[in-house]
Amino acid sequence: MKSPDIFQxxxxxxxxxxxxxxxxxxxxxxxxxxxxGRVAQxxxxxxxxxxxxxxxxxxWVDMPxxxxxxxARLIGAxxxxxxxxxxLSIKVYQALASALALRPDRRVILSDRNxxxxxxxxxxxxxxxxxxxxxxxxxxxxxxxxxxxxxVAVVMLTEVDYRTGRLYDMAQITAKAHAxxxxxxxxxxxxxxxxxxxxxxxDADFAVGCTYKYLNGGPxxxxxxxxxxxxxxxxxxxxxxxxGHAAPFAFEPDYRPALxxxxxxxxxxxxxxxxxxxxxxxxxxxxxxxxIRARSIELSEAFIAxxxxxxxDLELASPRDPQARGSQVSYLFEDGYAVIQALxxxxxxxxxxxxxxxxxxxxPLYLSHEDVQRAAAILVDIITSRRWDQDRYKIxxxxx
Amino acid sequence: MKSPDIFQxxxxxxxxxxxxxxxxxxxxxxxxxxxxGRVAQxxxxxxxxxxxxxxxxxxWVDMPxxxxxxxARLIGAxxxxxxxxxxLSIKVYQALASALALRPDRRVILSDRNxxxxxxxxxxxxxxxxxxxxxxxxxxxxxxxxxxxxxVAVVMLTEVDYRTGRLYDMAQITAKAHAxxxxxxxxxxxxxxxxxxxxxxxDADFAVGCTYKYLNGGPxxxxxxxxxxxxxxxxxxxxxxxxGHAAPFAFEPDYRPALxxxxxxxxxxxxxxxxxxxxxxxxxxxxxxxxIRARSIELSEAFIAxxxxxxxDLELASPRDPQARGSQVSYLFEDGYAVIQALxxxxxxxxxxxxxxxxxxxxPLYLSHEDVQRAAAILVDIITSRRWDQDRYKIxxxxx
Numbered sequence: 133m134k135s136p137d138i139f140q141x142x143x144x145x146x147x148x149x150x151x152x153x154x155x156x157x158x159x160x161x162x163x164x165x166x167x168x169g170r171v172a173q174x175x176x177x178x179x180x181x182x183x184x185x186x187x188x189x190x191x192w193v194d195m196p197x198x199x200x201x202x203x204a205r206l207i208g209a210x211x212x213x214x215x216x217x218x219x220l221s222i223k224v225y226q227a228l229a230s231a232l233a234l235r236p237d238r239r240v241i242l243s244d245r246n247x248x249x250x251x252x253x254x255x256x257x258x259x260x261x262x263x264x265x266x267x268x269x270x271x272x273x274x275x276x277x278x279x280x281x282x283x284v285a286v287v288m289l290t291e292v293d294y295r296t297g298r299l300y301d302m303a304q305i306t307a308k309a310h311a312x313x314x315x316x317x318x319x320x321x322x323x324x325x326x327x328x329x330x331x332x333x334x335d336a337d338f339a340v341g342c343t344y345k346y347l348n349g350g351p352x353x354x355x356x357x358x359x360x361x362x363x364x365x366x367x368x369x370x371x372x373x374x375x376g377h378a379a380p381f382a383f384e385p386d387y388r389p390a391l392x393x394x395x396x397x398x399x400x401x402x403x404x405x406x407x408x409x410x411x412x413x414x415x416x417x418x419x420x421x422x423x424i425r426a427r428s429i430e431l432s433e434a435f436i437a438x439x440x441x442x443x444x445d446l447e448l449a450s451p452r453d454p455q456a457r458g459s460q461v462s463y464l465f466e467d468g469y470a471v472i473q474a475l476x477x478x479x480x481x482x483x484x485x486x487x488x489x490x491x492x493x494x495x496p497l498y499l500s501h502e503d504v505q506r507a508a509a510i511l512v513d514i515i516t517s518r519r520w521d522q523d524r525y526k527i528x529x530x531x532x
Numbered sequence: 533m534k535s536p537d538i539f540q541x542x543x544x545x546x547x548x549x550x551x552x553x554x555x556x557x558x559x560x561x562x563x564x565x566x567x568x569g570r571v572a573q574x575x576x577x578x579x580x581x582x583x584x585x586x587x588x589x590x591x592w593v594d595m596p597x598x599x600x601x602x603x604a605r606l607i608g609a610x611x612x613x614x615x616x617x618x619x620l621s622i623k624v625y626q627a628l629a630s631a632l633a634l635r636p637d638r639r640v641i642l643s644d645r646n647x648x649x650x651x652x653x654x655x656x657x658x659x660x661x662x663x664x665x666x667x668x669x670x671x672x673x674x675x676x677x678x679x680x681x682x683x684v685a686v687v688m689l690t691e692v693d694y695r696t697g698r699l700y701d702m703a704q705i706t707a708k709a710h711a712x713x714x715x716x717x718x719x720x721x722x723x724x725x726x727x728x729x730x731x732x733x734x735d736a737d738f739a740v741g742c743t744y745k746y747l748n749g750g751p752x753x754x755x756x757x758x759x760x761x762x763x764x765x766x767x768x769x770x771x772x773x774x775x776g777h778a779a780p781f782a783f784e785p786d787y788r789p790a791l792x793x794x795x796x797x798x799x800x801x802x803x804x805x806x807x808x809x810x811x812x813x814x815x816x817x818x819x820x821x822x823x824i825r826a827r828s829i830e831l832s833e834a835f836i837a838x839x840x841x842x843x844x845d846l847e848l849a850s851p852r853d854p855q856a857r858g859s860q861v862s863y864l865f866e867d868g869y870a871v872i873q874a875l876x877x878x879x880x881x882x883x884x885x886x887x888x889x890x891x892x893x894x895x896p897l898y899l900s901h902e903d904v905q906r907a908a909a910i911l912v913d914i915i916t917s918r919r920w921d922q923d924r925y926k927i928x929x930x931x932x
Binding site for chain 1: 547548549552554556559560562563567568571572575576579580581583584585586587592618619620621622625629633645648649650652653654656657658660661662663664670742744750751752753754755768769770771772773774775777782783784785786787798799800801802803804805806808881883885886
């Protein structure tokens, strides 16, 4: 262990069932122990006590910006550039619609074919709705950079591939897009809380992400959106809701967007969900993303080393170079779904993504070096002893 | 009291601070006592225990439809025609975008100028985004029906006016729209849980609403959307997220809308907020909306009678005919904001909407005849004794 031992300081802050090694925080982060108390306080001490007055007395109205500032620190964004709300799908739509409006003479949305489906679906829905001849062009991840040319209005990529963990070079892609006048939207679903992101330093235009994975905000926790300050007052929010209005409580008949990132708010904020997330974010106080990244690499390298030693033929679906992957490791295996079920039966929770991908996420906040070695050893043991039941487990999907 | 005494059965199910008469459930419903326990169970017993497994083991994935069915009963809709998620603003956008796509040769969205601002803003944002020459035409509420002609693609109205409580004739407007080939979107924000709504019987096309008012779902609770079964498979969801896909977990590259109302789902559902709402909806078990409506009229009539007797000159901003108003009563008064503050100081919580509107909501679930009489008496006493401080309270907005 070369990096600071974050685990010693944070493991006790999480609720994890006895005997479980949880390598699926990349799908749904675990419960932070402080959350139930904080939620109970919001219910009884805020909603129950203040009723409608909670909007002002408990500060509910400002939560999207206040919680956004806390997320901003973790993704290399300045305070006042991130706002919370809605779902990642909705935030993708807002960013895409804004980007297309900023590049009215261009018709191409460029993405990669392995992007998480909802990003592609939202682009398809927007294109159909606009009906102006826009095109969603997708390519293999390694071919995307070469397709960035002056026809491209916006490059929309998920920084860390949800299946393989493959990592884009955010600085390089962003610079290449800007060189030809294109905008870039980064989906940070598998980045926020997982790796060091530098939105301001790489001059990214838009970024979006969810908070229920590495940020442990709970199932269906609110999403976030970042808009570069240089664009925030220019972006036209297609989803122009009253909380993005310059004066939401003046009840004016016409929409006037708020200045800055606030215009990306839409409807009434999901107060209880924001409070849940807010409590979960306390875990990050004093934690540096550079330290998390260093530790995450140590963990994933240890996992791979153990698996390589025990199952040299198991096909790694993730980049072998840790600098080229996010905080997850995936293997390609025909009976992957059944193996994941066998692992779960033995207390190791990873997950499966069709076709054939077994995924394991590494979160230094609650996984020790020993945990990861033990999980890898159990995987090796299951594979080498062929201890899985391919008849019992038909392949079926699970929630990412 | 002629109608069944709902209050006796339900008052004890709500947390209300000692000494408070809460006539603002039309803005934010109070906390249902069963909610904190249910939420604690979801946090510790579902999320904490099942982790990612909760999506299947705790049935999270089906919550939008399951809770939607419970809301459906309260708004005269069949099971399987309502789905929960997002915010009311987002649901307005989905309904509008779907309606415009169903009437591609028409360019008018007809609404009333007193509609809640976010409905108008979302229409404006959609129109700007489509950039196809659509027009948002607004008129006075009483003039809307006469403007329904063959230029109109969709009539978008809030059934109960948020300021005055003025009630549209849903059956009449819907029939008139259908007669000229127009569609109708009903915003039920101030209807759901407040009055008897018959979406199926009136043959409404779309309906949307929030659940944090009369349905007591909590601050920022999820919204709902209804699509008539005859349209559900035709509606093209502009916001085409993965949870509205026919096979969300197949991770297909192209969007294929689910059959029926499920296509109106967008992103990952807000599980904790849906659980909160689900627990709050238990209060409605065995309650008929016809009984609620009868009782609500008795309460509002009693309130008006007391105020009329004590302050004959106070201007009623709501229709005097109870059949023509929702479950609220509003008065127009120049110093209305200061009077509302004086009422709050004396334990009567109503609210204020610019310009000059004092609003009082009636919810038979937790307000008795005596409560309402007492609230009216305090209002009369404040007005007649001029017991308010207009200097101390500058007019400012509050959350609807």
